[in-house]
Amino acid sequence: MHKLTNKLKGNKLAQIILLVLYVLVTSLSLYLAQASVTAFLLMLFSLLILYYTELPDRLKWVIAGVVLIGVIPFVSSTGPGYQSYMEVATVVGIYVAMALGLNIVVGLAGLLDLGFVAFFAIGAYTYGIFATGQAANFMPFGNFPLSGESFWIFILIGCFVAALFGVLLGIPVLRVKGDYLAIVTLGFGEIIRIVFNNLDKPVNITNGAMGLASVKPPEIFGYQFVYPNQFYFIVLGILLFVILAVRRFEYSKIGRSWKAVRENEIAAQSMGIHLVRTKLLAFAIGASFSGMMGVVFAAKQTFVDPTSFTLLESITILVMVILGGMGSVPGVILGAAVITILNLQVLTEVTNYLNQLSLDGVISFPEALAPAKMQRFIFGAILIIFAIYRPQGLIPAKNPVFDEESLKEGSKKHRKEQITVEPDKGFQA
Amino acid sequence: MLAEILQSLPQVLIDGIALGAIYAVIALGYTMVYGILELINFAHGEIFMTGAFIGVAMLILMTGMGWLAAMPAVLALILVLVITSILTGFMGVGIERMAYRPLRNSPKLITLISAIGVSFLLQDLVRFITEYKRGNYILTGPSMFNEQFAIKFSSISSSFSDAFFKTSTLILIISVVIMMVALDFFVNKTKWGMAMRAVAQDRETASLMSINVNKVISLTFFIGSALGGATGVLFAVQYGTIDPYIGFILGLKAFTAAVLGGIGNIRGAMAGGIMLGLLEMFAAANLQLLTGGFFGAEYKDVFAFAILIIVLIFKPEGLFGKAVTEKV
Numbered sequence: 001m002h003k004l005t006n007k008l009k010g011n012k013l014a015q016i017i018l019l020v021l022y023v024l025v026t027s028l029s030l031y032l033a034q035a036s037v038t039a040f041l042l043m044l045f046s047l048l049i050l051y052y053t054e055l056p057d058r059l060k061w062v063i064a065g066v067v068l069i070g071v072i073p074f075v076s077s078t079g080p081g082y083q084s085y086m087e088v089a090t091v092v093g094i095y096v097a098m099a100l101g102l103n104i105v106v107g108l109a110g111l112l113d114l115g116f117v118a119f120f121a122i123g124a125y126t127y128g129i130f131a132t133g134q135a136a137n138f139m140p141f142g143n144f145p146l147s148g149e150s151f152w153i154f155i156l157i158g159c160f161v162a163a164l165f166g167v168l169l170g171i172p173v174l175r176v177k178g179d180y181l182a183i184v185t186l187g188f189g190e191i192i193r194i195v196f197n198n199l200d201k202p203v204n205i206t207n208g209a210m211g212l213a214s215v216k217p218p219e220i221f222g223y224q225f226v227y228p229n230q231f232y233f234i235v236l237g238i239l240l241f242v243i244l245a246v247r248r249f250e251y252s253k254i255g256r257s258w259k260a261v262r263e264n265e266i267a268a269q270s271m272g273i274h275l276v277r278t279k280l281l282a283f284a285i286g287a288s289f290s291g292m293m294g295v296v297f298a299a300k301q302t303f304v305d306p307t308s309f310t311l312l313e314s315i316t317i318l319v320m321v322i323l324g325g326m327g328s329v330p331g332v333i334l335g336a337a338v339i340t341i342l343n344l345q346v347l348t349e350v351t352n353y354l355n356q357l358s359l360d361g362v363i364s365f366p367e368a369l370a371p372a373k374m375q376r377f378i379f380g381a382i383l384i385i386f387a388i389y390r391p392q393g394l395i396p397a398k399n400p401v402f403d404e405e406s407l408k409e410g411s412k413k414h415r416k417e418q419i420t421v422e423p424d425k426g427f428q429a
Numbered sequence: 430m431l432a433e434i435l436q437s438l439p440q441v442l443i444d445g446i447a448l449g450a451i452y453a454v455i456a457l458g459y460t461m462v463y464g465i466l467e468l469i470n471f472a473h474g475e476i477f478m479t480g481a482f483i484g485v486a487m488l489i490l491m492t493g494m495g496w497l498a499a500m501p502a503v504l505a506l507i508l509v510l511v512i513t514s515i516l517t518g519f520m521g522v523g524i525e526r527m528a529y530r531p532l533r534n535s536p537k538l539i540t541l542i543s544a545i546g547v548s549f550l551l552q553d554l555v556r557f558i559t560e561y562k563r564g565n566y567i568l569t570g571p572s573m574f575n576e577q578f579a580i581k582f583s584s585i586s587s588s589f590s591d592a593f594f595k596t597s598t599l600i601l602i603i604s605v606v607i608m609m610v611a612l613d614f615f616v617n618k619t620k621w622g623m624a625m626r627a628v629a630q631d632r633e634t635a636s637l638m639s640i641n642v643n644k645v646i647s648l649t650f651f652i653g654s655a656l657g658g659a660t661g662v663l664f665a666v667q668y669g670t671i672d673p674y675i676g677f678i679l680g681l682k683a684f685t686a687a688v689l690g691g692i693g694n695i696r697g698a699m700a701g702g703i704m705l706g707l708l709e710m711f712a713a714a715n716l717q718l719l720t721g722g723f724f725g726a727e728y729k730d731v732f733a734f735a736i737l738i739i740v741l742i743f744k745p746e747g748l749f750g751k752a753v754t755e756k757v
């Protein structure tokens with residue numbers, strides 16, 4: 001086995017062939033055995049394999065795009081499980097974007113936010129209120145519900161509103177540090193949920209615990225988005241934007257100051273980093289991703305109510321970040337995918353299987369132990385185990401390594417250029 | 430409006446003190462652990478909840494075997510309190526040993542995450558044991574100490590109405606006072622208490638003074654968790670129905686109380702707890718009246734968190750704490 005991996009290492013052609021073979025086999029099995037969840041999961045697994053190949057980055061992106069846009073929707077489209085697969089894939093996309101948002105706050109800036117789902121709720125309610133008749137209760141002008149075409153603008157509005165709330169939360173919280181911050185954000189998350197739950201009087205804004213029903217589906221040029229396979233592409237588009245944004249941020253000046261603040265606030269401040277601005281940016285950007293996905297969530301579910309935004313959700317997103325690796329983009333994507341699929345598919349499938357067994361009388365299986373109810377247990381165990389044994393997560397964050405020699409040469413070249421430039425200036429003067 | 434507030438004031442005071450007493454004891458657990466380890470022990474609320482479940486389970490068991498009828502109810506309660514507090518005390522020590530000690534030198538964030546993990550794990554553990562045994566995770570204890578008393582405030586002045594309380598409220602308040610006095614004595618007057626204060630002040634120097642730091646930390650967890658568990662039993666007797674998720678929000682509010690009183694300060698936590706209980710009950714009774722029907726009683730949790738946020742912003746050292754500057 002070791003020999004085999006050694007041989008594969010460095011041999012790009014073999015890696016490509018293996019990858020293509022893997023994709024072909026899994027897509028064929030999914031195509032033939034439509035009802036098999038395993039085939040679908042193995043299919044998604046190909047993206048992880050792709051990550052570990054040694055191909056150039058650009059080629060990896062292209063292959064990932066082909067698999068996500070072409071292969072997965074196509075091979076699963078023929079069978080009865082199509083919509084449920086696409087549903088899973090869409091939800092995975094939504095959680096990946098949120099986890100990437102939380103990753104900026106927790107992983108890069110080191111600010112533990114336990115009320116992150118609040119921003120998701122804000123995004124969802126922003127669209128939910130205006131895309132149902134609800135807004136007519138308090139808006140003096142306008143014709144509600146807005147048409148489905150406004151969805152595209154609302155993605156941006158949701159993003160801004162969530163970012164605004166991120167800043168609003170951030171301003172008071174910045175004076176608080178470390179573990180107090182965790183408690184305050186936790187309180188903030190609960191406050192938002194309670195407020196949404198009770199804001200049906202004196203003016204009915206959120207319709208309280210009843211929730212907002214029949215939210216308008218998105219629409220463009222008369223084409224309506226109703227089914228999960230259509231939302232899949234919207235989510236994919238937003239996700240692409242989010243991933244690109246996160247990667248750009250991570251290695252930019254802001255990203256580096258986030259990391260500096262995470263490592264040591266006082267040292268970072270003495271290096272001239274503006275603490276307030278840096279932290280507020282982390283909150284705002286993290287929240288904005290969540291807000292965008294909140295809008296998509298509201299449109300996809302066509303129903304918004306406060307029970308979707310409990311503390312358990314916030315902790316679920318935190319588990320995704322911790323499991324994948326704080327600060328590591330590929331890790332967080334993997335963590336979000338694993339946890340979502342565990343939640344939606346694996347736990348329910350195992351529960352059904354066990355129930356079937358106990359119906360057949362093979363084993364007696366108590367209802368209380370149903371894995372679908374054990375989320376808290378599983379998440380708690382993951383948090384403890386990863387905190388103690390692998391705090392860096394499944395795919396640890398990597399810092400770019402610079403070759404000292406080439407840097408020196410670079411700077412020499414740079415200096416030479418400067419030297420050559422300087423006399424010019426002198427002449428002109 | 431003022432007349433109406435005055436009318437309900439005696440009842441608000443009694444309910445507030447009962448609730449505040451519970452917050453105060455749980456806040457002690459938070460504040461002691463924070464004072465020594467600088468860690469928010471998220472699992473403390475769950476220890477309280479587990480204590481409530483152990484206590485109710487024992488009471489139900491004793492009723493089933495006929496013991497409860499055979500011995501005086503107070504004796505039974507004391508027995509249950511003692512056993513529960515020993516069990517939860519050891520649970521606290523175990524949690525520290527398994528989930529916090531290996532992380533003592535890691536970044537704070539990691540320890541906090543481990544604490545959240547413990548909290549979730551315990552919630553589900555209690556949930557499935559209860560559901561497995563009883564088919565439902567919401568548990569109602571045997572009714573004890575239900576006699577109602579009335580204090581005739583109306584005879585003092587006609588602007589007050591009478592306040593009612595149950596025997597269990599009285600028992601709750603008396604037990605909490607005993608616990609607090611005992612703890613205050615222990616921390617301030619005994620050798621072990623001195624060791625605890627020394628470790629809280631400076632762990633390394635304390636260890637140079639031949640104090641066994643690990644033992645002191647274990648002891649702190651034991652005492653805090655034992656008090657929390659005992660309060661859980663009292664809570665279950667006072668309010669009747671319990672479920673595995675009561676610990677989290679209650680713990681959060683108790684933490685608010687600890688912050689209010691100045692974290693790390695034991696007497697401050699007691700005062701903060703009583704204060705928060707009174708404020709919350711007052712808000713629940715009068716918020717609707719005060720805001721002209723804009724906010725109802727369902728905002729009382731928001732009110733508690735708002736207090737937390739305001740205190741943290743304007744006086745992070747709490748009402749009775751000392752401000753600490755961070756050393757580089």
